[in-house]
Amino acid sequence: MTGSRYTRQQLFVLRNHIPIDRVIEALDVHNAIHDGQYRFNCPMCHRMNTGISRKTNLARCFDCKKNYNTIDLVKEIMGLGFLESAAYLEKIKEQMSAETHQKYPPEKMTRQKDMVHIGDVFKSLASSSPEKASSSRALRQESQAISDLQKRVCDLEICIKSLSEKIAFLERR
Numbered sequence: 578m579t580g581s582r583y584t585r586q587q588l589f590v591l592r593n594h595i596p597i598d599r600v601i602e603a604l605d606v607h608n609a610i611h612d613g614q615y616r617f618n619c620p621m622c623h624r625m626n627t628g629i630s631r632k633t634n635l636a637r638c639f640d641c642k643k644n645y646n647t648i649d650l651v652k653e654i655m656g657l658g659f660l661e662s663a664a665y666l667e668k669i670k671e672q673m674s675a676e677t678h679q680k681y682p683p684e685k686m687t688r689q690k691d692m693v694h695i696g697d698v699f700k701s702l703a704s705s706s707p708e709k710a711s712s713s714r715a716l717r718q719e720s721q722a723i724s725d726l727q728k729r730v731c732d733l734e735i736c737i738k739s740l741s742e743k744i745a746f747l748e749r750r
Contacts, residue, residue, distance in 0.1 A: 583663055591666045592646045594736045595673065597634050600647045603669050604654045619643065620653040631743055674731045677738050 583591070601608055601617045608617040609625070616625045619638035626640045636645040645653070651662035 583660075588648075588663070590732050590735070591663055591670065592648060593634050594732070594739045595634075595647050595666055595669055596631070596739055596742060597629050597636050597645075597647055597650070598631075599673070600650055600666070600669065601629075601636070604650065606654060620650070631746060670732075670735055673735050673738065677734050 598608070598615055598617075606617050606620070607625075608615065610616070611625070615629050617627050617629075617636065618625055619627050619641060621643050622638060622641040624638070624640045627636060627638045629636045634647070636650060637643070638645075647666055648659065648662050651657060651665050652659065655662070655665065657665065
């Protein structure tokens, strides 16, 4: 997202679909597993009496009683404003998406020979439109619509990866 505003949906994705422990590690905050619980160094009181909830994707310091979502953590640790923190999380989200594509490339995910990547479907829709757009404005709008759809698919892939990680974590319990 470039610009000065984020939609509710975009903020929801940044807060809930980027695992909080991934953000803590990306910020290079000291963390460890103590008694089977993920702990990190609180950015306010600098103690390790903290915890995270993978269910709610929130972090908490039990000493200073501060709760953190992903945006709050970035703001506090990096000293950034809201928009800059959201932009930082966008970069983490893009990294996660790239890792997902490397780990699960479309050609490995197909179960049938006739399955195609969703991006190819979007491109074919644009090129096979019965009424070819004659104006450059219409072409830009169509291109923007395809780009928006591809971004939403990427967001969905990140959500799926996050949910898969949560399921794997719960299965290990």
